[in-house]
Amino acid sequence: MALLMKNEVRMTMNNQDYELLSQYIDGELDATATAQLQHRLDQDVSLRQSLQAMQALNTRVHAAFLNTDTVPGHIPDLLGKKQSNVVAFPQINRQSGWGFAIAASLLAASGLLMFQNGGQMAGSFPEQDALISSVLDQAPSRGEGWDTLEDGSDFRPVLSFQTVSGQWCREYLLHSEASTGRGVACHTDGEWMTAVFSSQSQPGTTTEYRPAGANDADAVAHFIADQAASVALSASEETQMIAKDWQ
Amino acid sequence: MPSLGDSQRDALLAELGGLRRFCYSLTGNPADADDLLQITVERLLEKGMPEDAHPAKWAYRVCKNAWIDELRSRDVRQRYPQQAVETGDSAPSAEHIANSEREIAAVSVMLDQLPKDQRIALTLVAVDGKTYAEAAEIMEVPIGTIMSRIARARKQLVQLHGTTDEE
Numbered sequence: 001m002a003l004l005m006k007n008e009v010r011m012t013m014n015n016q017d018y019e020l021l022s023q024y025i026d027g028e029l030d031a032t033a034t035a036q037l038q039h040r041l042d043q044d045v046s047l048r049q050s051l052q053a054m055q056a057l058n059t060r061v062h063a064a065f066l067n068t069d070t071v072p073g074h075i076p077d078l079l080g081k082k083q084s085n086v087v088a089f090p091q092i093n094r095q096s097g098w099g100f101a102i103a104a105s106l107l108a109a110s111g112l113l114m115f116q117n118g119g120q121m122a123g124s125f126p127e128q129d130a131l132i133s134s135v136l137d138q139a140p141s142r143g144e145g146w147d148t149l150e151d152g153s154d155f156r157p158v159l160s161f162q163t164v165s166g167q168w169c170r171e172y173l174l175h176s177e178a179s180t181g182r183g184v185a186c187h188t189d190g191e192w193m194t195a196v197f198s199s200q201s202q203p204g205t206t207t208e209y210r211p212a213g214a215n216d217a218d219a220v221a222h223f224i225a226d227q228a229a230s231v232a233l234s235a236s237e238e239t240q241m242i243a244k245d246w247q
Numbered sequence: 248m249p250s251l252g253d254s255q256r257d258a259l260l261a262e263l264g265g266l267r268r269f270c271y272s273l274t275g276n277p278a279d280a281d282d283l284l285q286i287t288v289e290r291l292l293e294k295g296m297p298e299d300a301h302p303a304k305w306a307y308r309v310c311k312n313a314w315i316d317e318l319r320s321r322d323v324r325q326r327y328p329q330q331a332v333e334t335g336d337s338a339p340s341a342e343h344i345a346n347s348e349r350e351i352a353a354v355s356v357m358l359d360q361l362p363k364d365q366r367i368a369l370t371l372v373a374v375d376g377k378t379y380a381e382a383a384e385i386m387e388v389p390i391g392t393i394m395s396r397i398a399r400a401r402k403q404l405v406q407l408h409g410t411t412d413e414e
Contacts, residue, residue, distance in 0.1 A: 013402075015395075015398065015399075015402070018398040018399070018401060018402040019394055019395060019398040021398075021401075022394070022397050022398040022401050023379075023394060023398075025401075026372055026373075026378075026379065026397070028378070028379050028394070050405065053405045054401045054405055057401065057404050057405060057408065058373050058401070060350075060354060061272075061354055061357075061358070061369070061370075061373050061374060062373055062374055063350075064347075064350050064351050064353075064354040064355075065268050065271055065272045065351065065354075065374045066268075067347065068267065068268045068271035068272070068277075068280070068351065069264035069265060069267050069268040070264070070267065071263040071264055071267050071284070072281050072284075072285075074285075075263060075281075075284055075285055075288055076260055076263065078285070078288050078289065078292065079251070079256045079259060079260055079288065079292070080256065
């Protein structure tokens with residue numbers, strides 16, 4: 001199967017296609033271009049397989065370096081700053097996710113599942129889950145645009161994946177006036193339950209999509225890296241799962 | 248003598264983790280990553296940065312330039328599995344460390360097949376999560392150049408490694 005996919009890529013793909021798919025993976029396409037590409041992806045097997053191959057490589061490259069952000073102790077000293085060895089819990093609504101990297105990686109490496117939103121545990125977002133469930137049931141992942149929830153918040157599923165235990169999960173962005181959050185909800189007993197949620201201020205415009213890990217390694221990125229069994233679902237695979245009610 | 252202000256030092260400190268990961272993804276091994284990070288910080292301390300510069304983007308740019316300088320001067324690129332394991336601050340299992348390092352080594356070998364400009368662009372976006380606009384600022388090239396470099400990098404990796412990388 002892999003050989004066939006590679007041959008098909010060579011036969012049908014041109015440089016523009018690679019640029020288009022690359023922008024799609026990175027969330028750099030506007031809404032119109034995204035919709036056009038998704039339409040092509042639905043029809044063009046080779047294009048879809050190429051996207052899967054590129055996503056797989058991208059996921060692999062991203063995941064490989066997730067926990068390589070531990071800074072040797074003498075380097076902060078060069079800056080005249082002492083860095084505590086104590087891993088601090090991150091702040092809610094951090095202005096920048098970058099300073100969180102070390103703490104997140106250390107916690108992830110030690111097997112702890114951390115939740116930025118005040119340390120709440122999975123299942124602690126019943127109101128939020130009630131709002132987002134219907135969208136997660138039906139809406140495909142995308143890089144641009146927002147669905148409006150009943151409370152007026154902007155919401156966007158960004159990818160879907162299966163966990164190592166076989167559960168279906170979806171990463172999403174949730175945007176309100178106060179902050180932008182990123183989370184992963186997993187399908188449990190017919191309902192979507194948020195497993196991890198990272199509240200953060202999003203740099204750039206509200207229409208700007210930044211892929212997982214875009215604000216540096218965070219709890220959501222670590223959750224996905226730890227739990228995902230394989231690469232994210234393709235558009236067609238996701239469509240099939242939606243049709244099957246994620247069963 | 249140029250120096251960094253307190254706010255710039257604070258911003259740089261907050262950036263160190265991401266910078267270290269960037270260094271690791273460029274060099275492919277922890278020792279070289281730490282060396283490159285130290286060189287980057289020393290250059291920043293030595294030359295300072297403009298008051299209106301974005302500290303993170305400036306630091307990545309300095310780091311990128313330091314890496315290119317290092318490649319030019321040494322012409323040595325280590326892209327092989329490291330023999331020695333540096334002791335980290337965390338305590339993941341030995342098996343986890345071994346698997347992680349094998350994977351980093353394998354991915355580094357893949358990335359080593361790319362021209363350096365493509366590698367930097369791909370790393371900034373795919374590893375560090377920078378937008379194309381941010382990567383363009385760091386690399387001091389137009390966004391379109393970033394776009395084509397990343398696409399060419401992925402094309403080459405896909406053609407070389409296809410879909411056999413799923414684990």
